[in-house]
Each structure stands twice: as C-alpha cells, then as structure tokens.
Amino acid sequence: MRLKLFAIVVLLVVGGAAVAVSTGVFTPPATNATSLLTAPATVGDVTDEIAATGTIEAATQYELAFGTEPEASAASAAFSSVSSSDNAASNSLASSIDWPVTDVKVTAGDVVKAGQVLAAAGAADLEDQIADARRASSSAELQLKQAKADHSAASGTSAKRQTQIALYNAESAAAKAKADLTALVALRGHEKLTAPADGTITDVAITKGLSAPSGAAITMISGELRVSTEVVESDIAAIKVDQAATVTVSALDATLQGKVASIDPVGSASGSNGVVSFAVTISLEAPPASLRPGMTADITIVAASASNVLSIPSRALSGSAGAYTVRVVAADGTVSVRDVEVGLVTSSLAEITSGLQAGERVVTGTSSTQNSTNTVGGGAFPGGGGGFIRRGTP
Numbered sequence: 001m002r003l004k005l006f007a008i009v010v011l012l013v014v015g016g017a018a019v020a021v022s023t024g025v026f027t028p029p030a031t032n033a034t035s036l037l038t039a040p041a042t043v044g045d046v047t048d049e050i051a052a053t054g055t056i057e058a059a060t061q062y063e064l065a066f067g068t069e070p071e072a073s074a075a076s077a078a079f080s081s082v083s084s085s086d087n088a089a090s091n092s093l094a095s096s097i098d099w100p101v102t103d104v105k106v107t108a109g110d111v112v113k114a115g116q117v118l119a120a121a122g123a124a125d126l127e128d129q130i131a132d133a134r135r136a137s138s139s140a141e142l143q144l145k146q147a148k149a150d151h152s153a154a155s156g157t158s159a160k161r162q163t164q165i166a167l168y169n170a171e172s173a174a175a176k177a178k179a180d181l182t183a184l185v186a187l188r189g190h191e192k193l194t195a196p197a198d199g200t201i202t203d204v205a206i207t208k209g210l211s212a213p214s215g216a217a218i219t220m221i222s223g224e225l226r227v228s229t230e231v232v233e234s235d236i237a238a239i240k241v242d243q244a245a246t247v248t249v250s251a252l253d254a255t256l257q258g259k260v261a262s263i264d265p266v267g268s269a270s271g272s273n274g275v276v277s278f279a280v281t282i283s284l285e286a287p288p289a290s291l292r293p294g295m296t297a298d299i300t301i302v303a304a305s306a307s308n309v310l311s312i313p314s315r316a317l318s319g320s321a322g323a324y325t326v327r328v329v330a331a332d333g334t335v336s337v338r339d340v341e342v343g344l345v346t347s348s349l350a351e352i353t354s355g356l357q358a359g360e361r362v363v364t365g366t367s368s369t370q371n372s373t374n375t376v377g378g379g380a381f382p383g384g385g386g387g388f389i390r391r392g393t394p
Contacts, residue, residue, distance in 0.1 A: 054229030058221030067094025070196035098125040133181040140174040227282040238303035327363035
C-alpha cells in the first residue's frame with residue numbers, strides 16, 4: 001500500500017513539473033557553452049610603435065637687446081656667437097646705458113628674415129660714456145707714469161715698499177680703465193637690432209620715443225619648428241636618434257612626418273607616481289605655415305618594423321622568449337600545440353619566422369556563450385498541442 005502511494009506521489013510531482021515547464025511557470029537554468037576564438041596566420045607588416053603626446057615649439061628662441069649680441073634662450077641647444085660669460089658681461093654693461101628707441105619696424109607675429117633690421121635706438125648716452133671712459137683711461141695712464149717715476153726715485157726700504165704698492169694699484173687702475181673703454185667702444189654698432197635667423201617675432205617690449213628696458217627688447221623664435229615630448233623609461237630603450245615618427249596635430253587636422261632629433265640622457269620623475277621619463281625632441285619635415293608653437297601634437301615613433309612577414313596576433317603566443325608555442329586548429333576542428341620561432345613581437349602582432357604556414361588558424365582565446373532553455377509551443381504531454389523544447393542563445 002505504501003509503495004502504491006509513493007508511486008502516485010512521484011507521478012503527481014513529475015506531472016506537475018511537466019505542466020509548469022510547458023506553461024512557462026518553470027524554466028530550466030541557463031548553461032554556458034565555450035568556443036574557441038581563432039585567427040589566421042597572414043603575410044603583412046609588423047610595426048612596433050611608441051605613442052606619446054607633445055607640444056610644438058621653436059627650436060631656438062632669441063632675446064634681442066640693444067648693445068648686445070643676439071642671445072638664445074637657455075632651453076635651446078643653439079647659442080649666440082659669444083660665450084655665455086662674455087655675453088653676461090656685455091649685457092650688464094649695455095643695461096647701464098640709456099637707449100632711447102628711435103624706430104620700431106616689427107610687431108608680434110611678423111615673419112622676418114635673417115639680417116633684417118627690427119628696431120633702432122639712439123647712441124648719445126653710449127658716446128658720452130665712451131668719452132668719460134677715454135678720459136678716465138688717460139688719467140689712469142698718467143697716474144701710472146707718476147707711480148713708476150716715484151718708485152724709481154724712492155730710496156730706503158720703507159719708501160721703496162710704499163711706492164711699489166702705489167705702482168701696483170696704478171697698474172690695476174690703468175688696466176681696468178682701458179678694459180672699460182674697450183668694452184664700451186665694442187657696443188658701437190649695436191644700436192640696431194637685427195634678426196639673427198629667419199623666424200617669427202613673438203614679443204616687442206619697446207616703444208618709439210621711450211627708452212628701451214634693461215632686458216629683452218624684442219623676442220623671436222627661429223623658423224624651424226619641432227615637437228617636444230616625454231617618453232617613459234620602459235620605452236626609452238627602444239628609441240634611437242633618426243627613427244621615423246608621425247606627428248598628428250588635431251588643431252590643423254594634419255599628419256606630419258618627422259624624425260627623432262635628440263634624446264635627453266638624464267630622466268626625471270614627475271607626478272605622484274614618480275614615473276621616470278626622458279625628454280625627446282622630434283624634428284619635422286616640411287611643417288605647414290599654419291603650424292604654431294604651443295599646439296598639441298600626438299606622436300607615434302616607429303621603434304622597429306618588419307615588412308612582408310608572416311604574423312599572428314600576439315595573444316596567440318604561449319610560453320616565453322625562445323620557447324613559444326601556439327595552438328593550431330586543423331581543418332577537422334582538432335587542436336594541436338606547435339612550437340614556433342618568432343621575430344618582432346609587438347602588443348598586437350607577432351612575426352613568425354618558422355613553425356606556421358600562411359592561412360593556418362591559431363587559437364587566440366575562448367568565448368563563453370550562455371545557452372538557455374526556452375519553451376516553444378504547448379505542453380509536453382499529448383493533448384497539449386504537440387509542442388517542443390528548443391535550446392539556443394537568447
């Protein structure tokens with residue numbers, strides 16, 4: 001009797017479950033199906049590129065002042081024809097002279113040619129100081145002659161010592177007076193500012209009729225433009241001078257070609273994470289006239305390349321350098337592991353030098369697809385409309 005009751009209960013449970021499934025009250029849980037992702041080995045180019053963001057800048061910036069040689073900015077690799085110490089001394093002397101501006105021929109934004117006169121100033125104060133220096137030099141020479149005579153006429157140890165000291169002082173004073181006169185005379189001819197190179201005027205700090213400031217009167221940049229950027233230490237070893245680079249300037253919707261011109265030998269840490277980066281300069285080939293310093297540029301540097309080679313996606317590789325393998329999918333769907341030799345490997349592609357043929361497919365990963373059980377039609381029992389259960393992806 002108990003067995004009969006148990007059988008009746010089981011039939012009722014199974015029947016109820018079947019009805020629930022057929023009416024959509026209960027749906028079996030979803031299952032996951034895994035499939036392989038593959039890609040073919042193809043012949044083409046493999047290029048290792050390093051991307052960075054930089055700024056368009058002038059290769060050289062000149063600060064022009066009356067009475068001195070054109071002086072390049074400290075950030076530039078170019079320098080004026082005089083040494084830095086000589087130029088500093090000249091700047092100090094020139095700044096002590098009043099230079100009343102008599103003519104200004106340019107404004108900011110003007111394009112100028114090398115040797116072009118940009119501005120002029122009066123040299124009356126310079127000539128006055130030269131005259132004063134000449135008189136001071138003549139006086140010092142007379143005092144030197146007198147000191148020599150006194151020393152020659154002196155008798156006795158004490159007198160000899162005193163006149164010797166006076167002679168030394170007179171010699172020093174005469175030498176200084178002569179040097180001051182020579183320096184002032186050298187400023188003649190510098191009452192005009194001329195462009196040291198082809199370029200563009202960026203700032204004019206003088207006004208006709210007023211005295212020139214003690215600093216730069218006119219600032220200009222050279223006609224050559226370049227791109228300055230920073231490359232992190234993990235990439236710097238792959239960059240060499242003269243490597244090709246592509247420069248994209250979004251503001252102009254332009255793509256320019258260039259080369260790595262210089263790499264700073266010393267890196268610097270910046271930001272809160274302390275990542276070390278190195279300054280890299282990119283020279284530009286035929287930059288457009290609309291290109292301006294300060295514009296943002298995206299740089300792509302070609303670190304290495306291999307042309308017309310067999311390649312596969314890098315993610316298909318397993319193992320490490322010298323011991324790489326790939327999983328190859330045969331025509332019948334079977335998968336085998338095969339040793340391969342590689343050449344250039346980038347973040348996206350790997351050059352295959354042996355172990356594969358063009359067209360063979362390699363496994364690049366797997367894809368999980370969720371399969372659910374959907375009910376279609378009527379019930380699963382006779383009289384329910386002849387329905388069926390279909391499995392598929394929703």
